[in-house]
Amino acid sequence: MSSQQTRWFLVTAVAALVLAAWTGVLMRFGMVYGFPSWAQNFGAMRHAHSHLMYFGWVTLALMALIWADLPRLTGRQLPRGVAVQMMFTAMMALLSFPAFWINGYGLTTVGAARLPLGSMAATLNGLTWFVFMALYVRATRRLAVRPPSVQLWDWALALLALASTGAIGLIWMVATNAREPLFQQIFLHLFLDLFAVGWFTLALLGVLWAQLNVQQSRLPIFSLALLLTPTFLLGVSPGLLPTSLFWVAAIANAGAALLLGVHAMQLWRRRNELPTLTWLTLGGLASVIGVAFLLLLPEVWQRFASGQMRVFYLHIFLLVWVSTALVGQLQDRLAPASSLIHRWVNPLWVGGVVVMVVGLLGLGLAPWLGTPMLWWLHVSAWGSLAAALAATLLLVALLSPAPARTALAAAMSPQ
Numbered sequence: 001m002s003s004q005q006t007r008w009f010l011v012t013a014v015a016a017l018v019l020a021a022w023t024g025v026l027m028r029f030g031m032v033y034g035f036p037s038w039a040q041n042f043g044a045m046r047h048a049h050s051h052l053m054y055f056g057w058v059t060l061a062l063m064a065l066i067w068a069d070l071p072r073l074t075g076r077q078l079p080r081g082v083a084v085q086m087m088f089t090a091m092m093a094l095l096s097f098p099a100f101w102i103n104g105y106g107l108t109t110v111g112a113a114r115l116p117l118g119s120m121a122a123t124l125n126g127l128t129w130f131v132f133m134a135l136y137v138r139a140t141r142r143l144a145v146r147p148p149s150v151q152l153w154d155w156a157l158a159l160l161a162l163a164s165t166g167a168i169g170l171i172w173m174v175a176t177n178a179r180e181p182l183f184q185q186i187f188l189h190l191f192l193d194l195f196a197v198g199w200f201t202l203a204l205l206g207v208l209w210a211q212l213n214v215q216q217s218r219l220p221i222f223s224l225a226l227l228l229t230p231t232f233l234l235g236v237s238p239g240l241l242p243t244s245l246f247w248v249a250a251i252a253n254a255g256a257a258l259l260l261g262v263h264a265m266q267l268w269r270r271r272n273e274l275p276t277l278t279w280l281t282l283g284g285l286a287s288v289i290g291v292a293f294l295l296l297l298p299e300v301w302q303r304f305a306s307g308q309m310r311v312f313y314l315h316i317f318l319l320v321w322v323s324t325a326l327v328g329q330l331q332d333r334l335a336p337a338s339s340l341i342h343r344w345v346n347p348l349w350v351g352g353v354v355v356m357v358v359g360l361l362g363l364g365l366a367p368w369l370g371t372p373m374l375w376w377l378h379v380s381a382w383g384s385l386a387a388a389l390a391a392t393l394l395l396v397a398l399l400s401p402a403p404a405r406t407a408l409a410a411a412m413s414p415q
């Protein structure tokens with residue numbers, strides 16, 4: 001894959017971030033001021049937002065970065081077919097947005113048929129990930145030395161494959177009309193949670209270590225992958241999960257957090273070689289680690305596992321840690337000297353993301369703080385607006401030629 005193609009896939013990922021972020025802003029302001037007549041199906045909108053973020057933003061960006069760094073780490077050319085796989089992955093990810101927007105995972109009437117458009121889009125996306133895995137195995141098989149990044153990506157793909165079996169389990173339950181709620185929840189969270197916690201975390205750490213060009217180290221990799229695997233059980237409703245499984249998941253989660261702490265400390269030591277936003281990225285990771293220890297208290301998990309605190313936790317993980325790291329990577333690789341990014345994108349992103357998650361935390365704690373929910377809804381809505389503006393300006397910066405970026409930044413600066 002040429003560097004020009006890598007650039008285009010990364011720009012497409014940012015375009016997905018922009019569309020999904022504005023959908024998030026619509027939901028946040030909708031919760032304060034009401035929804036417009038053309039956006040009444042909140043559940044479907046939420047699915048459109050989260051699936052485009054997962055498939056079009058994070059997954060596409062991670063795959064493009066892995067393909068970009070792999071030849072340097074392996075000393076081999078990429079196998080043929082990578083650009084075609086990336087094209088299909090990008091197309092299917094973008095297609096998931098209208099598919100989910102119409103009716104989420106429900107049935108939609110198309111002519112004489114009633115089709116589950118969301119599930120169909122998710123399945124097509126999954127097929128392109130299996131092609132990615134097959135190409136990756138070809139690109140890395142029988143390497144004499146596997147650098148830490150390659151090992152992290154090996155396990156990231158193993159957990160991506162394992163997460164996909166959750167989707168197969170869900171389809172099996174529908175096909176056999178099985179109605180066991182515990183299994184339904186286990187398959188659902190195996191798919192959704194392991195996808196994020198397994199694939200995103202390990203693949204992203206691999207990208208960060210690849211940027212630092214680490215060839216050998218004693219970083220925990222296999223043990224981290226192993227401990228991350230059962231943590232998806234913490235997503236299952238507290239009323240359904242047997243206590244023994246809770247303890248397996250909570251202890252594994254705390255162990256994984258300790259090992260993530262080792263990665264975070266090593267990355268912090270080398271922060272000067274990483275993008276400017278690294279302090280926020282690692283701040284997000286530190287919060288994820290802190291939450292893992294709080295979840296060792298069963299009451300905390302039972303009280304906060306669902307509802308607003310879950311939304312808060314998801315955005316600490318997905319927005320502050322994963323997305324900020326990716327935004328930093330993209331800037332560094334595609335427009336390192338852009339004054340538009342340094343003057344506008346970064347302050348707006350940092351301010352927006354921090355205000356939004358503070359608002360979400362306030363929402364989750366409002367019943368205990370005794371503050372009106374509406375205050376916090378306002379805070380998270382205005383924070384989300386700044387974050388979406390930052391993403392949009394990042395896209396503008398990546399699409400403009402360098403001189404235009406400088407002129408735009410100058411025009412936006414106060415005289």
Ligand code: HEM
Nearest residue numbers: 021024025027028046050053054311318319323384387388
């Ligand atoms: C500008 C940034 C973002 C905004 C404004 C935003 C907004 C929202 C809103 C309003 C919800 C629904 C909350 C509720 O039901 O109470 C939501 C849910 C969610 N968001 Fe975001 N979000 C943002 C970034 C992200 C990112 C970067 C990701 C993933 C990479 C993400 C993944 C999710 C997921 C998985 C859910 C839960 C979906 C579900 O339960 O069906 N969000 N977001």
